[in-house]
Amino acid sequence: MNTNTTTHATPHPSAPQRPVIAIDWGTSSLRGARLGPMGEVLESRAWPRGILTVPPGQFEAVFHELFGDWMQAQGALCLISGMAGSRQGWQEAPYCPCPAGFAELGQHLLWLQPGRIALVPGLSCMEADTLNTPDVMRGEEVQIFGALQRTGRDSATLVLPGTHSKWVQVQSGRVTQFQTFMTGEVFAVMSQHSILGKTLDLNGDFDEATFLQGVDQSQQSGSVLHHLFAVRTLGLFERLSAAQLPSYLSGLLIGEELRQQAVSADSGPVILIGSDALTLRYTLALQRLGIACQSHGAEATWAGLFALASAC
Amino acid sequence: MNTNTTTHATPHPSAPQRPVIAIDWGTSSLRGARLGPMGEVLESRAWPRGILTVPPGQFEAVFHELFGDWMQAQGALCLISGMAGSRQGWQEAPYCPCPAGFAELGQHLLWLQPGRIALVPGLSCMEADTLNTPDVMRGEEVQIFGALQRTGRDSATLVLPGTHSKWVQVQSGRVTQFQTFMTGEVFAVMSQHSILGKTLDLNGDFDEATFLQGVDQSQQSGSVLHHLFAVRTLGLFERLSAAQLPSYLSGLLIGEELRQQAVSADSGPVILIGSDALTLRYTLALQRLGIACQSHGAEATWAGLFALASAC
Numbered sequence: 001m002n003t004n005t006t007t008h009a010t011p012h013p014s015a016p017q018r019p020v021i022a023i024d025w026g027t028s029s030l031r032g033a034r035l036g037p038m039g040e041v042l043e044s045r046a047w048p049r050g051i052l053t054v055p056p057g058q059f060e061a062v063f064h065e066l067f068g069d070w071m072q073a074q075g076a077l078c079l080i081s082g083m084a085g086s087r088q089g090w091q092e093a094p095y096c097p098c099p100a101g102f103a104e105l106g107q108h109l110l111w112l113q114p115g116r117i118a119l120v121p122g123l124s125c126m127e128a129d130t131l132n133t134p135d136v137m138r139g140e141e142v143q144i145f146g147a148l149q150r151t152g153r154d155s156a157t158l159v160l161p162g163t164h165s166k167w168v169q170v171q172s173g174r175v176t177q178f179q180t181f182m183t184g185e186v187f188a189v190m191s192q193h194s195i196l197g198k199t200l201d202l203n204g205d206f207d208e209a210t211f212l213q214g215v216d217q218s219q220q221s222g223s224v225l226h227h228l229f230a231v232r233t234l235g236l237f238e239r240l241s242a243a244q245l246p247s248y249l250s251g252l253l254i255g256e257e258l259r260q261q262a263v264s265a266d267s268g269p270v271i272l273i274g275s276d277a278l279t280l281r282y283t284l285a286l287q288r289l290g291i292a293c294q295s296h297g298a299e300a301t302w303a304g305l306f307a308l309a310s311a312c
Numbered sequence: 313m314n315t316n317t318t319t320h321a322t323p324h325p326s327a328p329q330r331p332v333i334a335i336d337w338g339t340s341s342l343r344g345a346r347l348g349p350m351g352e353v354l355e356s357r358a359w360p361r362g363i364l365t366v367p368p369g370q371f372e373a374v375f376h377e378l379f380g381d382w383m384q385a386q387g388a389l390c391l392i393s394g395m396a397g398s399r400q401g402w403q404e405a406p407y408c409p410c411p412a413g414f415a416e417l418g419q420h421l422l423w424l425q426p427g428r429i430a431l432v433p434g435l436s437c438m439e440a441d442t443l444n445t446p447d448v449m450r451g452e453e454v455q456i457f458g459a460l461q462r463t464g465r466d467s468a469t470l471v472l473p474g475t476h477s478k479w480v481q482v483q484s485g486r487v488t489q490f491q492t493f494m495t496g497e498v499f500a501v502m503s504q505h506s507i508l509g510k511t512l513d514l515n516g517d518f519d520e521a522t523f524l525q526g527v528d529q530s531q532q533s534g535s536v537l538h539h540l541f542a543v544r545t546l547g548l549f550e551r552l553s554a555a556q557l558p559s560y561l562s563g564l565l566i567g568e569e570l571r572q573q574a575v576s577a578d579s580g581p582v583i584l585i586g587s588d589a590l591t592l593r594y595t596l597a598l599q600r601l602g603i604a605c606q607s608h609g610a611e612a613t614w615a616g617l618f619a620l621a622s623a624c
Contacts, residue, residue, distance in 0.1 A: 193505045
């Protein structure tokens, strides 16, 4: 007889005694999850109600409209990550400067209702170059700590692909440095608003060989501003079809993002966090360059928020 | 007494005996000039009637509507350069493969009305890398030969800034290799359609110091996909104003275009051909990198077309 049949109901050693509501409120989307005592997702919701759709002063109302029922549970605790904590969001939660770890994040929560609802701050860092250029993230910090907890590692290079990809260095549990790449957004605007959009077919299926051809091109000498024009000429010379061109463009841009990364093999495989479609592409490109990696999905967000709630 | 008072009326030794109509028919604009026996502009016209505005089959009608009166002159000869010779234009004038000189260009004119109206072909080349990526130009070839004739040089590096900048190597009077950079178009789509557009003010005056700050940033290690994000963070951290950000973005992108150029000092100053506003920016950026240059304006188009007509 298995005595562990009730394991799923056994609280995690550090689990909060209170119901946890985890919310990721981004620029264009809003999703939330009601978490169980082990951090498991009991119920989840998602809407296209990103902060850009919410008029100033209406965040609290939208929050109660969409999550009010969950918040009625006795002692419910809600943590919100993402752009809701930006200047254009519910309230500005000032960036937590790097190096920063899980503890600093917890200390800098911005409480909207003390003990009940808090915004998770983003992170900022200064470029280690002579110009001291700042960089920022909001929302990814939660995924980073969530993924680290799941892997049991405290030092790693993490990549969070997306509209604005993040490359993150973590040492001894703290984010020491990170860089943002506008890869996803450059793909979107070039394929939709530039002359490249006239010849490519965004409905084309992902083509792995063509994607890798783009990755290879990106590793050649010269600037990506030049390589981009190949999307036009390879179409013009009928060396790639309209349906293949988006895969080529994607390979060019992801390859450019990877081109100058110094990934130390000592720190173990790169941890990728993102949707399956994106982590597949990054895995292919990293493998092409001989860099090992492992992928985590969006569940890293819930894991990170649950861990933060557990420490409250 | 000066015996040269009639110089302006003396035909050039190689001048055509016939009235020359020079036309530059691009993607978004159309301009034409009626040239005198020395190649001087007697009259010029310009319209926003680029090839994208002309329905298929209507090119001849538009041409006669706008230039029919000029063509009535006895023996008028008209040469048309630019996208009118593309697949989407009046008729496709196949690219002339590099290396190609002034003579090859003349041999490959596509006559629409023999001896009266011809399209100037563009140039194509194959990248000197392992992937044999093609590159193309249409219209710039005429400016190149026009500027070379004016400078008296037969070997040079030429830069034609614009939506799609061209870097061109000319040796012994022939274009041996060239590369296109989508610098101008990336500036346009990122400032109008990306998140960067939310914080920058495109009406801001050109700010030389901020432009050079962008050039300096572009020379730092790392990818332009990362540097672009500084346009957002420098605004966010109030280190640059909304009005300054376009100058910074421009410096970043032009600096990236220049970053990996191998310009040999042996071949003399770089020849810049373009509008005053653009050649000013490239001159500033090239000077910042210690590269000498000299500028030519749009008159290089008329000089090139006149020289071609003279050789017909």
